[in-house]
Amino acid sequence: MDDDTPPFFYVMNYASEAEGDVIDMVSGNPDWEPPEALREGLHEYADADTDAFQYPPSVGLRELREEIATRRGVDISQVVITNGAGEANHLAMAEGLDAMDGNEIILADPVYPYYDGRTNLLDAEKTLVPVDDDGHLDPAAVREHASAETAVIVVNSPNNPTGVTYGGDTVEELVDVAEEYDALLVSDEVYDHFDYSGRFTSALSIDSPNRVVTNSFSKSMAITGWRVGYAIFPREDRPDPYGGLVDSARTRHMLTNVAISRPAQTAVLQALRETGPEYYEQVRERMVERIDRFTAALEAAGADYTEPEGSFYVMARFPGTPGTMENIEMLIDEAGVAGMPGEAFGESRSDWMRFALVSPRVEEAAERLDEFF
Numbered sequence: 001m002d003d004d005t006p007p008f009f010y011v012m013n014y015a016s017e018a019e020g021d022v023i024d025m026v027s028g029n030p031d032w033e034p035p036e037a038l039r040e041g042l043h044e045y046a047d048a049d050t051d052a053f054q055y056p057p058s059v060g061l062r063e064l065r066e067e068i069a070t071r072r073g074v075d076i077s078q079v080v081i082t083n084g085a086g087e088a089n090h091l092a093m094a095e096g097l098d099a100m101d102g103n104e105i106i107l108a109d110p111v112y113p114y115y116d117g118r119t120n121l122l123d124a125e126k127t128l129v130p131v132d133d134d135g136h137l138d139p140a141a142v143r144e145h146a147s148a149e150t151a152v153i154v155v156n157s158p159n160n161p162t163g164v165t166y167g168g169d170t171v172e173e174l175v176d177v178a179e180e181y182d183a184l185l186v187s188d189e190v191y192d193h194f195d196y197s198g199r200f201t202s203a204l205s206i207d208s209p210n211r212v213v214t215n216s217f218s219k220s221m222a223i224t225g226w227r228v229g230y231a232i233f234p235r236e237d238r239p240d241p242y243g244g245l246v247d248s249a250r251t252r253h254m255l256t257n258v259a260i261s262r263p264a265q266t267a268v269l270q271a272l273r274e275t276g277p278e279y280y281e282q283v284r285e286r287m288v289e290r291i292d293r294f295t296a297a298l299e300a301a302g303a304d305y306t307e308p309e310g311s312f313y314v315m316a317r318f319p320g321t322p323g324t325m326e327n328i329e330m331l332i333d334e335a336g337v338a339g340m341p342g343e344a345f346g347e348s349r350s351d352w353m354r355f356a357l358v359s360p361r362v363e364e365a366a367e368r369l370d371e372f373f
């Protein structure tokens, strides 16, 4: 693997070229149905007038922004529709870096690799704060690492890859650290519908100009390929630099994307309006079942493993087999199970491997691992 190949692509490629049958637990691509209204919305769109096939507003369809603003209790002017949570994170990190003093971005370790790569892309100084043994990020540790150089702090709850969900106290303290150091807290909440602990607290619940919340429909509606997400920036009437962030983000977004796919936004809007809580509840139930079955088999295999409070990843540590790329390749070839190496997520979980529970074959995968170890 050369240094520039993202590890996700490398592993997916390696698994697809392997000789035997491989169960894919590499990336977070849902294997379940989207809400019914989403498919209906897209079908209807195909028959719309040609007018409806032209540029939408760059910042996003007004009705979609309105729907999101109402649900999230913010002003519509704060919402920018983005190319998934990925672009939302990019906008927030880039804007924070430009607008705040300092050139440092603080990330938790283990880290979602795109935050890490993006920090390099933006030429920022990176500081990784290791999480506790139980996977939780201690805001006191973040505070210890923060300084006048800190421009942005990126957090993610429910978390990929650790599966922890931060409670209200943690989120409040993280916002507090951002306020103390005049930094921007970027709270990536893309797994908010996948909280099994009942503890999830959005950073939006804390009134502060120092936080941007990012999210998308990629996971909640099982449409990672549709690319509809959003960022919620501080209100424009906040003092600068906070009040100016959203306008600057709109420009950055427009000059990079022009706009986000109109059919995708239209169908997402329809699905948002017409999908009841039972859809999300069912998906959560299925995931909890998978987690139980997978972790029971890991237990039988003598592995250490995480018990996710949220998201859809389990980390496992097998005795004598650290989470290196070589060992991931070995498991693909010899056990027929593809996961991600812990070393792809920073240093603190490099002994571990990450498995995404987005396959109906999780039990079979766990049995294969049990047999192998």
Ligand SMILES: Cc1ncc(COP(=O)(O)O)c(C=O)c1O
Pocket (backbone or CB within 6 Å): 028, 083, 084, 085, 086, 087, 112, 156, 160, 188, 190, 215, 216, 217, 218, 219, 224, 228, 229
């Ligand atoms: C923590 C986290 N943030 C963002 C994303 C990307 O989301 P999107 O597909 O909406 O860009 C992912 C995808 O796996 C993720 O795990």
